[in-house]
Amino acid sequence: MKKYDVVTTISYPKKGAMGKTGNWRVFRPILDKKKCVKCLRCWIYCPEATIIRNKDDSVDIDYVYCKGCGICANVCKVKAITLEREGKKK
Amino acid sequence: MKKYDVVTTISYPKKGAMGKTGNWRVFRPILDKKKCVKCLRCWIYCPEATIIRNKDDSVDIDYVYCKGCGICANVCKVKAITLEREGKKK
Amino acid sequence: MSEVMIDTGNYIAAKAAVLCKPDVVAAYPITPQTTLVEGIAKYLATGEYKGEYICVESEHSAMAACIGASATGVRTFTGTSSHGLLLMHEMLHWASLARLPVIMCNINRVVGPGWNIWADENDSISQRDTGWIQFYCSSNQEIFDTVIQSFKLGEHEKISLPVMISYNAFILSHTSMPVYLTDQKDVDAFLPKRKPKWKLDPDNPITFGNIILPAEYEKVRFDMQKSHEYAKKLIPEISKEWKQRFGRYHGDLLEFYKCDGADYILLSMGAIGAESKVAVDNLRKEGLKVGLARVRCFRPFPREEIQKLSKKAGLIVIDRNISPGMEGALFTEVKASLYGYTDAKVYGFIAGLGGKDVPFGDIEKMCKKVVNSKAKHLEWFGLKGV
Amino acid sequence: MSEVMIDTGNYIAAKAAVLCKPDVVAAYPITPQTTLVEGIAKYLATGEYKGEYICVESEHSAMAACIGASATGVRTFTGTSSHGLLLMHEMLHWASLARLPVIMCNINRVVGPGWNIWADENDSISQRDTGWIQFYCSSNQEIFDTVIQSFKLGEHEKISLPVMISYNAFILSHTSMPVYLTDQKDVDAFLPKRKPKWKLDPDNPITFGNIILPAEYEKVRFDMQKSHEYAKKLIPEISKEWKQRFGRYHGDLLEFYKCDGADYILLSMGAIGAESKVAVDNLRKEGLKVGLARVRCFRPFPREEIQKLSKKAGLIVIDRNISPGMEGALFTEVKASLYGYTDAKVYGFIAGLGGKDVPFGDIEKMCKKVVNSKAKHLEWFGLKGV
Amino acid sequence: MTSADLVEIVFHGRGGQGAVTAANLLVAAALKDGNKGVQAFPFFGAERRGAPVRAFARISHDEIHLRSEVYTPDIVIVLDESIMDIVDVLKGLKKNGKILINTRAKPGEFDFSKKFIVATVDATGVALKHDILIGGMPVVNTPILGAVPKILNRVTLKSIQGIVRSKWKGELAEQNVKATQNAYDAVVVKS
Amino acid sequence: MTSADLVEIVFHGRGGQGAVTAANLLVAAALKDGNKGVQAFPFFGAERRGAPVRAFARISHDEIHLRSEVYTPDIVIVLDESIMDIVDVLKGLKKNGKILINTRAKPGEFDFSKKFIVATVDATGVALKHDILIGGMPVVNTPILGAVPKILNRVTLKSIQGIVRSKWKGELAEQNVKATQNAYDAVVVKS
């Protein structure tokens, strides 16, 4: 990435541009890999791109940035994802 | 007509607001009342409102403001209006 | 005693506006003005506001609609901020040249790009040449009082000019403070019905705004200037009347605070103008003779008042704006007002651009720099890392 | 010797612009700018202009399109006037804060209502706070030379700012005068290819203009100011280079005319700036020691140059604009520049508003009033029937 | 250096928890209690559900001319204790400053209780008990206000309850009022 | 008071007759003839077909700094004699000034010929003769220019014809050139 030498509002791509947005989470999506049928609905609908699609189309959750909206749980037809209240300490 | 006491661009209706626009005329429409069938086409199409519609639907031309566009002559189906080049002196 | 309402600057402004019973409000939302508009919408829903609220599709249209309504002779109000104000620019000129007393709150917000929603006065300062009367408020009470006063001022037969009441984004617009209200009947008594100088009226079929030749146009400008000059007399009168009726007073064109015997007088506006009082208190405690003349009214520019001040003390000017390629606008106009009149020392600071906080400690530092003869002619205060 | 072309200011501007090979022109017609745009359209039809001409649906979009194009790294040009300029207001701020060197001609025309298409500088003066560099030309030759110079200036790596080249409606825009052209190859040699400071580029996926916090925004403003300050150095350099290459010279930030030994120096701009030369000639013939410093560049404001002048002579300022509630903008800024620096006498006149003709005889009268100590601090010259 | 009687308060919470409302209610109550100068304001930015947010309050006997942020609060109020993991809530807290936390823990469990006066109250529990819920989530901002008079004598519980009653109506108001009382009774202060 | 060698000219005509073009062509020719300073400009307003219009020209050996209107012309050129009934074409004309009129009349027929130098030429006739028509109407602005060198020695017929040739092409140019020659030959000057 080339940095431009100019004092105006130029911004550069960064993961966590707003910090670790996982901190915003009140509910935590928990994935039960055994139930998952790799339909990828959670992956495509996650507004945060925090469902990680693996090579074999299995999925994982990026808790550092997942905001806990619950959409993944909601769209999963086999209920492989459930929501849990975030505990006092992560 | 009430005149407003304020210094901004307020204008009041006036005949000949741009002066005697008959002066612009290069061609002069001449009406032959005998030919006229009182269809009023010249009256309604005149862009200047300078065809005067009389009570009996006969028409006259207001040469003070008529700009000489020739539309009246052109729309008159009985050719009761003809155009003449304006003479040196009116 | 009158009722106290504790609310944010925007809701207070909405309250004040509604008490003035504008027939037409036309506005478009923009942060941080939105709650002002929402306030009006709420009063409309409750029936406390009985006029028309036109939801337009842009600020350009908001001002155009206010102009249209005002031209029928009714009272109009609107509010905006920053980019909304900039988009109105053409229509601001229009309203003033048409001599239509549209009253508008502007919430001072930074001009982009980049997007920045915080306080900075470049938005309204960029409108200084549009012919609008401009107030800058420093408390919610002042917003309330000034909105009502502005209708009287703008609609006055010797003025007939639009008025902009500016106040800082969030620092005032979104900060709750207690405000003494004025009762509806008192507002009614204070504020005469608008008597328009001209209006659209089928019984009097004038044409407004057609082509005008140079010599006549020049007169339009001159008359506008005369009204601005007259406003310098009228504003103190209105403030005085307000004070007599309701006991509240925020100054005339300027508000003076501890100026007696001051060696230096601070000139600042908006929120910094309030914060400056704290700084002055502290400086006085330290034995430094510093006073404050808060600039309430930027247009008409209080030339004569500032001239008077300069006879007594040196001046320290803080601008939360900059005219790029020149300097802060207040600094420029203060100096221009004094030129050939006094040789008082005048120092300028630029501070708080982009919404940077300007706490009293910083203001004290600026003053001390001046008092200790360490100030340059003009300085960007507290700029880091450039 | 170079070719002479005799044509109106607008066609000359179009010619100059086309010689600079802008990749994109986006413009919207408005009297009296139309023939400038038509000129570009004609060069496009003949193939002399090879860029893109975007026919937009408003001036707001014209400036937005120029901004978009400039952000891809190419060279852009546009032109407007009066209401068109006012409608661009928001985007003028945008272009400068984005540091995009859009080059624009503005034909100074009265601001309405009422409609008035004649010369008056309130349109561009109202943009003095937008961050644009501003030139005011007084001959077609100067228009030609300044347009080309402006590309070099605006695109310079230490500047990267938009430039507005203003000239008076009709008096210059529609008046034919002979102009010495510069050959294409000479323009090419004079004008380096634009090296954008930043650009939209899939290989470097930056985001431009997102939310920026106060302290960072303040730096953006400061840097802009630094560039304006630098422009004060660069403009004379470019003028000098131009003179060396092509033998033509219209002054740096100011153009001096018979200032040697002057007791009074006239400060004026635009067409009045040219007419003033005739007045000075005549006054000198009468033995009155009056000179002229024509203000070519209003932003950055030539503070230091005017300070120098004031050491030699009293100043007489003519403004073809007014900031209502204050005075002429040039008058204000001249006085602000001199405050605390000299005690030279400074007199102001407002003249030619609404497009009123300001013939040399009037200028002579203004000067004589000053010389004979009959001038007030500020006067509206020649105002009748008010 | 500002007026000696000035109290500056910072609220910490999450987007959606109503920190700004809490600040507003508190100063409205303080005004009732004769503090002529009061102020409440949010930290100025886009508030997102769940994201950390701040709000500020100032209480004084005189008109407040301050317009700057609160940098050195006298009191910090934490609506959501989990915020303490990600935000330094003690930042700028004055020497001998007070911090009120919505938690089931006791003041002594916080290590900073040595440096500051810590008060704790289980406002979430109170809210659940009084069934003050929005979208199934407990509303903690009114309950916790009930605890404030215990650490700030410039505001009375009565005034807080009065304000609650003027803001809400009927049943809802009474639940909230009870919750404030509950919190007032339950708060544990350790200095 | 301006440069002594300055010549100021006012053209009177009707919208559509090309008064502005005439002024432009004239000064272009004057430039060729070594007048370094020239200017041509319209009276600034909306031009309507048939309505009276004005245009201005200035010719000087030096660069012209004047930007004001022409108030006291040295020469007046009338493209359409009927305009004289409605416009005071003599307004401001200098003492001993000259006036060139497109008319079949002779100079002596105008009563102001006692006060001013009057030149007349039937430019309309010339145009008709050379078939220079637009929309059936005779074009008089180029023909009448041919008469100018007779009253203003600062411009030559040759230069005028050169400019005409550079502005138009082929047949049309030649017709126009012939028309200027014709007018030059036909003009009658009385002083």
Added chain:
Amino acid sequence: MAIKDLPVEECYIPGCAACPGCPATMALRVVYKALGRNTVKIIPACCTAVIESLHPHTSFDIPTMNIAFEAAAAGASGVEAGFRMQGKTDITVVAWAGDGGTYDIGIQALSGALERNTNFIYICYNNEIYSNTGIQRSGATPYGAWTTTTVTGKTEFRKEMGEIIQAHHIPYAAQTCIAYPEDLFKKLQKAKSIHGPKYVEIMAPCPPGWRFPMEKTVEMGTMAVETGAWALYEVENDKVTFNGRSKLILEGKIERKPIEDWIKYQGRFRHLFKPKKDIKRIKAIEDHIDQMWERYRKCYQ
């Protein structure tokens, strides 16, 4: 309705600044007759702002407010509200704008006023160019036409403003033409009688702009309709009715005349005929009109 039935009273006063043969004043006379004196007019920058004549005089005998070029409809929203708040609900509020002020720079304010249901009549007189500024292209300029900004002929087709307006689903919209004063009169009377936003567009051939002799304004209008380049219709609450010749064309009762019959009389299309006939572009124009009628037939029959 016959010409004779049109009222004698004039609110347009002779002696204005319009060009001889102006379609705008021709239309204005009829508009005023239809709407009567209890009307207020808002006009943005356009030829009419010149036509009304110089301060301190005006050629219009009904109250008229000039407003910025892009602001006619927004200004009208304000005027309407202002009158309504005073109980003056009998005044007809009219915005009168050119095609530039309607298709281009004013479309936003217009679209907004339609959406927010302003009770007014918006009239667009469409001369297919920016004529006031000396003939530049507008969104209404037809494909192929010369203007000073489309020196070799416009390369885009014009916006279908009629369809855009219909998409706003307002109570009344109509297209008419200066050549049909009775049609114009009736449509405006109807518009006046309906509450809510109304839109009427008037085809207005402009002699200097289109480069035809000034006496031919009416013929150029007639031919626009007869060639089908312009259709006369009205839309009441989404119900479309074609009128006059256009109805006959729609119903296939008459053939529309070839477009050449119209454009060859206009100097702005000269380059399509000289030096050589540009068959391709003429056909493109013809095809485009065909498509338009196909659409009309599909949805409106």
Added chain:
Amino acid sequence: MAIKDLPVEECYIPGCAACPGCPATMALRVVYKALGRNTVKIIPACCTAVIESLHPHTSFDIPTMNIAFEAAAAGASGVEAGFRMQGKTDITVVAWAGDGGTYDIGIQALSGALERNTNFIYICYNNEIYSNTGIQRSGATPYGAWTTTTVTGKTEFRKEMGEIIQAHHIPYAAQTCIAYPEDLFKKLQKAKSIHGPKYVEIMAPCPPGWRFPMEKTVEMGTMAVETGAWALYEVENDKVTFNGRSKLILEGKIERKPIEDWIKYQGRFRHLFKPKKDIKRIKAIEDHIDQMWERYRKCYQ
């Protein structure tokens, strides 16, 4: 096409400023997948201008330019021309705007860009409000909906932007919805493949704006389509094709669900159900949708 076929690559980077459950980021991810990295995006003021996160960082991995609220399409015209002049004709230029920036303040620039044939894709994500400024009414807000500026429910029907766009006769236009990522993907890929102006509008239910729980964004989108409040279709050179459920509804193969099924889950319509069911207004909404489908059937079947 199945979800699996959508590319893995992301140009949206996690950790941005969007609300949890945001439809805009949901759509953006798919848009980026469809358009690829050789894309440049222009965005006016809207939620996305916040979503992209704070300077000096950005959550978008393709070049993005913010521009003033009303200027997206005009800015895009400039960007497109700028690239073309450099010979970079392979870059896809996208304007991405909210409904406010499209239906209201940006409609003029948009209409202009369509008329002048700018080669770009204009994408409107329609959350039916000004959400960035805290939920005010827009031209896209449906009748009856609460916003902070329509406290008792909006009294006007929304603009039919789809029809307005169609009236511009551009090469490609489409309506889609965040609930149908494959549909969205396909439409954008098609748009990318076509030269000239393209318009794609995405129905984007917004949890805080519509007042529904953040996990329901997708369902709200599905229901919008199933109730017929929103139709999935595309228009290629004036040829209209309905897609998915909307096609079945158009063809009468399935009934559209009652509108109540959708709006009763949205807090913004709460006042239509509590304290008492407002049958009149609910019916007005239902009727309006019926009329819309009638029009669709008439012209597009």
